[in-house]
Amino acid sequence: MPTYQLTVNGRLRHVDAEPDTPLLWILRDTLGLTGTKFGCGQGVCGSCTIHLDGQAVKSCQTRLKDVAEHTIITVEGLSKDGSHPIQKAWLAEDVAQCGYCQPGMIMTAAALLKHKAHPTDGDIDGAFAGHICRCGTYPRIRKAVKRAAGGAK
C-alpha cells in the first residue's frame, strides 16, 4: 500500500492506505478523528463536510490520492477550544438537536463566512442546500450564521 502525506489540523500525517479510499474513512478509522460524520457515503447529506485548502468539501467523495500534500481541517481543528465565531454562534442560538449532522453544517458555515463575510439569505440557502438535518434545526442554523456574520464586522 502506498504512503500518503497529509496535513490535518496543522499536523503532518503519514497514511498507508489504498489510493481510492475516501478521506472520510481515513479521518475516522485511521486518524481517529470521529467528529467528521458518515451519513450517506454518496455526497448527498453533507455530514462529512471538511475544509480542503479552505474550501468546504464532502470527505466521503474525496479520494485519498487526491488530497496528498493538501491542507485539511476537520471540526476538531476549527479552533483549539470551541472559540471559532461559528462555534460560539451555534451555542448562542442553541442550534443542535441530536447533533449528528452539525459538524458538517458548522464546517460549511465557517467556509461560507470565510468567503463572504455578510452572506444574504440566498447565499445561506445555496451553502446549505447540500445538507440534511433530520431534526430540523434549519431556522437556528440561519440565525447562527447571521449572528456570526454580525460578530465578524
Next chain:
Amino acid sequence: MTNRRDFLRVTGAVGAGLVLGLHLDAKSKAGTAQFRPNAFLALRPDGTVCISVPKTEMGQGVRTSLPLIVAEELDLDWSRIEVVTALPGPEFKAMQTGGSTSVSSTWTPLRKAGAAAREMLKAAAAAQWNIGVDQCRTENGFVLGPRGRKLSYGHLAEAAAKQPVPKDPMLKQPADYRLLGKRTPRFDGPAIVTGKAVFGLDVRRPGQRFAAVLRCPVPGGQPRAWDETKGLAVQGVKAVVKVPTGLAVVADSTWAAFKGREALATSTTWDEGVGKDFSTLALEAKMRAALMGPADEARRVGDAEKALAAATNVLEAEYAFPYQAHATVEPMNATVHIQGEGVETWTGSQSPNEVQERTAAAVGLKTEQSKVNVTLLGGGFGRRLGTDFSTEAALVAKAAGGGPIQVVWDREDDFCHDLHHPATLHRMRAGLDGSGAISAWAHRIAGPSILRSWMGGQKSPDQASAEAGGALDIPYAIPAITVDFAEVEAPTPLGWLRAVEIVPNVFARECFLDEVAHATGKDPLQLRLDLLGDQDIVKFGQDEADLRRLKKVLQVATGKAGWGRKLTAGRGLGLACHAYDCRTYVAQVAEVSVVKGRLRIHKVTCAVDCGIVVNPWGLEAQVEGGIAFGLSALFTQITWEQGRTVQTGFQDFPILRLPDMPAVEIHVVLSREAPSGMGEPPVPLAIPAVLNAIFAATGKRIRRVPLDGESLT
C-alpha cells in the same frame, strides 16, 4: 419494608457526599419488592453534582430537561452539574424512550428528589449552626442562614447524607421557579460543536474491527450460495461469517468492510423468501378492498351507519399515506465485545433494557452478564426502539471470535432494512343534515398493523385502537361516530415513526373536515369552534381531553396568523388542530403560495399548550423540528417492487432542506398544568395545515401523500 412512598433513599458510600437513589416509576402500586432506585443524584464534597438520566438523548433534550427539573427544586448551580446517561439494569428498568413521555413520567419523582435533598441540606446546615431549619434557605448551590451565614452544598453533602430522607418534601410553586421556564442551552452543545460528542459510530475500542453485513435486498431473504474468497481477497478483510441476517464481512476498517462486501455480493445468490413478490401497488389494491370489508372497531358513538343512511347529504373521500422511512442521519450501528462471561455493547438505543436482554440472549449469556453503554443517538424518531441492529452486531461478534466489532450499516442498508412506517388508505364519510350540520362521521383505516409486526406477528386485542390514534380521539362533538381499522397483511418489518399512526390519521381527519367546511359554506375555524361546542371535557375511554385548552390554541394560532385576512391570488391559509394523547394541545396555521404550479410554504404559525414549560428553547426546537419532520413526509415515500424498496438513499427520499424550511412562529399558551410532552405533538399537523392552505390558495384538494408536483399545475 418498602412501600410506594419510600421512593428515595441515601445510597452512597461514606465519603461520597450525598447520593440519593430514587424510584421513578410513579405509577407503580405499593409493593414488597426490594428498593431499587432507578435514578441517581450525587452531591459530591467537591461541590460538583452528578445527575444520571434514565432516558436516552436523541436530540429531544432529556439530558438537559430532566436535570433542570432536579436543579430547580434543589437550587443547584447549573454550571457545576455533570450529566451521565444511566446504564440499563435492575436499577434502571424503564429506560425505553418514546411517545413524548420522558418529562411527564419523571416530573413528580425528579422534583421530589430535588426537594428532599434540599430539605436534607438545610437540616444539616441548621444542625451545624444550631438554629431552626425554618431559618435556612437555599440559593444556587448554598444554604443561607441568618446574618449572612453561608455553607456550600459540597461542604454539607456528607452531613446531609446522615439526615432522614423526608417522605413528602415541600415542592416549589411555579412562581418561584428560577430555571424552569427560562431558556437553557442544551447540555451537550459544547461537545457537539467541537466534534467531541460520541455517537454509536464514534465508539473506538482497543483492537476494534469493523463489519458490514451483506443482506438480501428482500427483507427476510437468505443467501443460497456465495464464495467467501471474493470478500477475503479485498485488502483489510479478515473474515466472512454467516449470521441470521446475511453474511458479515469483518475488516480492519469500515471502508475495507464495505469494499469486501461489494466484492462478496458479486458471488452471492439469494433465496428471497416470502416477501419476494411484495409491491405497494398490489398492497394498495388490497387496502382499497379492505375499505369496504369487515374491520375492528376502535370507537363508536351512536350509530353512524344509520345516521349516514338517514343523512340529507353524504360526503365521501379517500385519503392515502405512503410507507415512510426513519432516515436518521446516523445509520444503524452497534459495537459489541464478548469477553469471558460477559458481553458489552455500545450503541445509540431508545430501548436500552431490551438491548441488554436480547444481546445477552443472542450470545448465550444471562441478562446480568450484559452491559450496555448508551451513546448519543444520531437521530432516533422511533427507529432505535428496535433492537435488530444491536442483536445482529452481537451475533456478528460471536461468530467472529468475540470482537470488539462495530457493525456499520450503510445508507442503503438503512433505507432497505428499516422498520418502516406502513402505508394506509382512509375512507372518510360525513353525513349532513338538512341544515348542513354534521350528523355522522365514519373513518375507516386500512393498512398493515405496526403493533402486530412489533409483537412478532401476534394480534393484540388493542390492535384497532393502537392503529387509530388521532382518528378515534376526534375531539369534535358529532352525534354519531365510527372509527375502525381493517388490517391488510404485508411481509415487511414495521416500526414506530415519530407520532406514528397519528400522522396519517390526523392528516385524513383534518383535511376531510376542511372539505366539509367548504362543502357547507362554513369557515374552517368557525366549524371547528362550533364542533368543539360548549363542552369542557371529552372522554375517550380512560383519557379525557380538555376542549377549553384546544379552543384556546386554535384561537391563538389563528389570531396570530391573521386568519380571515385578505390574501393575494395564489396564496392561502390552512388550519389543523389536535389534542395529542389528550395531553398536548396544538394548532397550526400554514401560509402557502402556489405560483405556476410551484408550491412555497412561507410560514407555519403554531400555538401550543403542553402544561408547564421546562425549557422554552427545548420546546421551540421540538416545534421547529417537528414541523420540518412533518413537512418532509409531504414529499417522501418508500415504495416496494418485487419485495425491494425502490428508494435506497437520500437522493430519492427528499427530506426537507434548509432553503425550503418555512418560517416558524411559536406561541405558547401559558399553563400551570403538569408538563406533558413535545417531541411528537407538532408533527401530525404540518401536512393537513399545508394541504388545507393549498386548497384555500388554488381550490385543489390534495388527498394523497406524497404530493405529486403535477397535481398543482
